[in-house]
Amino acid sequence: MIVTPAVRHTAAGAAALLLALPVPFAPAVSSASAVPPASPTSHAAAAAEPTPPARRFVDPARLDRPGTQVQPLRGAPALPSVSALAWVVADASTGEVLAARNAHKPLPPASTLKALFALTAMPHHDPDERHTVADSELTGIGEGSSLVGVKEGYTYKVSDLWNGVFLSSGNDAVHVLAAMNGGWKSTARQMQEKARSLGARDTRVVSPDGYDAPGQVSSAYDLAVFGRAGLQDPQFTRYCSTPYADFPAGSWSYGIANTNRLLTGADGVARYPGLIGVKNGYTSNAGNTLISAARRGGRTLVVSVMNPQGGGGLAVYEETRSLLDWGFAAAGRVQPVGSLTPGKERRGARDTERVRTREQAGERARERERSEVRAQAGPEAGDALRLMASTGGTRADAKTAGKTADGRTAPEKAAPSGTAAGLPLALVGSALGAALSLWLWRRFGARGN
Numbered sequence: 529m530i531v532t533p534a535v536r537h538t539a540a541g542a543a544a545l546l547l548a549l550p551v552p553f554a555p556a557v558s559s560a561s562a563v564p565p566a567s568p569t570s571h572a573a574a575a576a577e578p579t580p581p582a583r584r585f586v587d588p589a590r591l592d593r594p595g596t597q598v599q600p601l602r603g604a605p606a607l608p609s610v611s612a613l614a615w616v617v618a619d620a621s622t623g624e625v626l627a628a629r630n631a632h633k634p635l636p637p638a639s640t641l642k643a644l645f646a647l648t649a650m651p652h653h654d655p656d657e658r659h660t661v662a663d664s665e666l667t668g669i670g671e672g673s674s675l676v677g678v679k680e681g682y683t684y685k686v687s688d689l690w691n692g693v694f695l696s697s698g699n700d701a702v703h704v705l706a707a708m709n710g711g712w713k714s715t716a717r718q719m720q721e722k723a724r725s726l727g728a729r730d731t732r733v734v735s736p737d738g739y740d741a742p743g744q745v746s747s748a749y750d751l752a753v754f755g756r757a758g759l760q761d762p763q764f765t766r767y768c769s770t771p772y773a774d775f776p777a778g779s780w781s782y783g784i785a786n787t788n789r790l791l792t793g794a795d796g797v798a799r800y801p802g803l804i805g806v807k808n809g810y811t812s813n814a815g816n817t818l819i820s821a822a823r824r825g826g827r828t829l830v831v832s833v834m835n836p837q838g839g840g841g842l843a844v845y846e847e848t849r850s851l852l853d854w855g856f857a858a859a860g861r862v863q864p865v866g867s868l869t870p871g872k873e874r875r876g877a878r879d880t881e882r883v884r885t886r887e888q889a890g891e892r893a894r895e896r897e898r899s900e901v902r903a904q905a906g907p908e909a910g911d912a913l914r915l916m917a918s919t920g921g922t923r924a925d926a927k928t929a930g931k932t933a934d935g936r937t938a939p940e941k942a943a944p945s946g947t948a949a950g951l952p953l954a955l956v957g958s959a960l961g962a963a964l965s966l967w968l969w970r971r972f973g974a975r976g977n
Contacts, residue, residue, distance in 0.1 A: 587865075590865050590866055591625065591628055591631040591632060591749060591865060591866040592631075592632055594630055594633070595629065595630070596627070596628070596629045597627065597628050597629070597631070597865040597866075598626070598627040598628075598862060598865060599862055599863035599864075599865055600858075600861065600862050601860075601861050601862060601863060602861070603861050604858055604861035604862050605854055605857045605858055605861070607627060607854060608847075608850035608851065608853075608854055610629070610833075610836070610847045610850065610851065611836045611837040611838040611839065611843065611847065612629070612833045612834055612835060612836045612837070612844070612847055613630060613633065613635060613834055613835045613836075613837065614628075614629055614630040614631065614633045614635060614747065614748035614832075614833075614834045614835070615628065615629050615630075615748050615831070615832060615833045615834065615847070615851060616628045616629075616631050616748045616749055616751075616752040616830075616831065616832045617829065617831050617851050617852075617854065617855040618752050618756065618829065618830050618831075618868050619827065619828070619829060619830075619855075620755075620756050620759055620821060620828040620829060620830045621827070621828055623756065623867050623868040623869040624864035624866075624867055624868075625749075625752075625864055625865050625866040625867060625868060626829075626855055626858055626862050626864060626865070627854075627855075627858075627862065627865065628748065628749070628865060628866065629748075630748065631747065631748050631749040631866070632730050632747050632749050633747055633748070633834075634730055634732075634745035634746070634747055635745060635746065635747065635748075635814065635834050635835060636740060636744060636745055636746075636811065636813050636814035637731075637738055637744070637745070637746035637751060637809065637814060637817055637834070638738050638740075638809030638810050638811040638813075638814035638815075638816075638817045639674070639697045639737070639738040639807060639808065639809030639810070639811075639817075640738065640746070640751050640754075640807050640808065640809040640817045640818065640819050640832075641719075641731075641733070641735075641736070641737070641738035641744075641746060641809070642693055642694075642697065642702065642737065642738055642807055642809070643751070643754040643755060643758055643768075643806060643807045643819055644719050644722060644723060644728075644731065644733070644746075644754050645693070645702060645705075645706075645715070645719060645736045645737070645738075646690070646693065646694075646758065646764055646767070647722055647726075647754060647757055647758060647761070647764070648709075648715065648718050648719045648722045649705055649706065649708075649709040649715060649718075650690065650761070650763055650764060652708075652709055653686045653705075653708060653709075654686065655685065655686050655687035655690070655763065656685055656686070656687065657685065657686045658683050658684065658685055658686075659683065659684060659685075659686065659689075659704070659708060660681065660682070660683045661678055661679065661680050661681065661682055661683075661684065661704055662680060662707075663680040663681075664707075665680070665703055665704045665707040666678065666680055666700055666703055666704070667703075668703070668712070669699050669700055669703055670699065670735070670737075670739040670740075673699035673700075673737070673739060674696060674697045674698060674699060674787075675696070675698050675699060675700045676691075676692030676693075676695075676696035676698030676700060676701050676775060676784060677692075677696075677698070677700070677775065677777065677782075678692065678698065678700040678701055678704055679777070679778075682776070682777070682778060684704075684776060685776075686705075686708075688775060688776055689701045689704055689705050690705070690763075690767050691767060691770065691773045691775065691784065692775060692784070693705070693767070694767040694768050694770065694786070694805075694807065695767075695770060695771075695772075695773055695784045695785065695786045695787070696775075696784050696787065697787055697807075697808070697809065699737040699739060702736060702737040703737070706736050712736065715736045716733045716734065716735070716736050717733075719733040719736055720732075720733045723750065723754075725870075726753050726754070726757055726870060727753060727868070727869070727870030728746075728747075728749070728750035728753045728754065729750075730745065730746060730747035730749060730750045731745065731746040731747070731750045732744055732745050732746075738809055738811070739811065740811045740812070740813040740814065747834075748832045748833070748834050749832075749866075749868075751817070751819050751832035751834070752819070752830050752831070752832040752868055753868050754819065755806045755807075755819040755820075755821055755830045755832065756821075756830050756868055758806060759804065759806075759821055759828065759830070765804065765805075768804070768805040768806045768807060769791070769803075769804050769805040770786060770805075771785065771786045771791050771792045772784070772785050772786070772792075786805070787808055788805055788806075788807070788808045788818075788820075789808075789842065789845050790803050790818075790820060790845050790848065790849065791803055791805050795842065796842070797842055797845045797846070798849075800820075800822055800848075800849055800852065801822075801824070802822045802823045802824045803820065803821070803822045804820075804821040804822060804823060804828070805820070805821065806819040806820055806821050806830070807819050808844070810841070814834075814835060815834075815835035815836070816833075816835065816836060816841060816843070816844035817832075817833065817834050817835065817844065818831075818832070818833050818844045818845065818848050819831075819832050820832075820833075820848050820852065822852050822856075824856050825856070825859075827856065827859060829852055829855045829856065830868075831848050831851045831852055831855065833847055833848050833851065
């Protein structure tokens with residue numbers, strides 16, 4: 529038999545290659561620690577998507593709906609019977625609306641609009657600044673307006689004028705401060721811009737003092753926004769929570785009382801414990817309106833009530849009281865139905881659906897990538913797929929699964945065990961036997977031919 533050089537070289541090369549391969553070491557595994565091979569079912573379970581946590585979804589368009597909106601949980605107190613055309617109960621810290629009725633219904637605000645006036649004009653002048661009133665600054669005050677008694681030619685501190693606004697709801701004090709702020713029409717424009725910046729989009733400002741004017745409206749939602757914003761200003765809070773003050777009148781002064789009965793306890797209305805104040809109002813067109821804030825047990829609520837339909841002129845205070853009591857009792861027992869925070873309050877159903885569609889599309893894309901990795905990697909990729917399922921990773925994450933920080937294969941993945949470890953040893957043994965037989969044949973068998 530003649531062995532050609534090509535055959536000899538091929539056999540020698542194969543033997544050398546097999547001899548150069550490293551022989552894997554299979555550590556002994558005791559029967560106590562042996563783990564049975566995973567079945568196809570267990571691999572599928574390991575790669576399955578984990579159950580996501582329950583989401584706290586708040587429909588941002590819910591407050592646009594008419595009627596009462598509330599989402600009670602187990603143990604939540606029942607809402608009180610309230611006759612107001614519109615109202616809102618909200619957490620002043622988080623801005624979450626706990627319950628509401630006709631939150632965005634446009635209604636005349638009366639003097640509660642003075643809260644927006646204060647947010648707009650108050651930052652422009654120091655409280656100790658003095659101003660002498662001109663006769664022109666007191667013109668155009670509406671007939672029947674509430675007044676604090678500002679007189680032309682008298683000099684007042686700005687803080688005195690703000691006491692006149694908050695305690696006596698004085699339209700004369702509003703006119704003077706508006707004149708100092710650039711004029712009546714300019715102040716109305718500034719108030720409109722301020723309302724928009726706060727996310728209050730139902731408000732139309734015509735008369736900065738809240739006096740009835742054609743087209744002037746606000747909403748229970750917007751009034752709650754103004755009240756919450758005011759609580760973040762120490763000056764605003766100080767004025768709106770003052771029950772009594774002295775108002776100057778030249779060489780002497782006289783006392784004025786806050787017309788918010790929940791704050792003073794006047795006219796048979798019991799004071800509300802923890803009341804901070806804010807602003808009340810009344811006109812023949814608007815009826816009674818009120819923004820109130822109160823603090824209890826580390827929580828602060830803001831409540832707005834517009835135009836109660838029963839109970840007389842003091843009903844606005846009693847209905848506010850019942851809503852405040854409900855709000856404190858409902859802490860942690862209701863899901864919010866909206867938010868007073870700008871950007872979250874009226875996103876609308878279309879935007880909500882768009883966000884939900886994007887989330888679903890992203891989840892479908894991630895599931896496709898996980899399916900591709902399963903198909904390409906096979907059963908041995910179980911650990912990588914488990915990593916993807918638990919972290920929401922992508923195919924690139926699966927490729928790097930099982931690597932150490934320096935990019936090398938982790939030790940526990942380096943050595944196969946069991947039958948897989950015996951296959952390379954058998955191949956190496958066969959190759960050695962073939963190489964030895966070939967060498968012996970060349971050494972001794974060729975001589976006999």
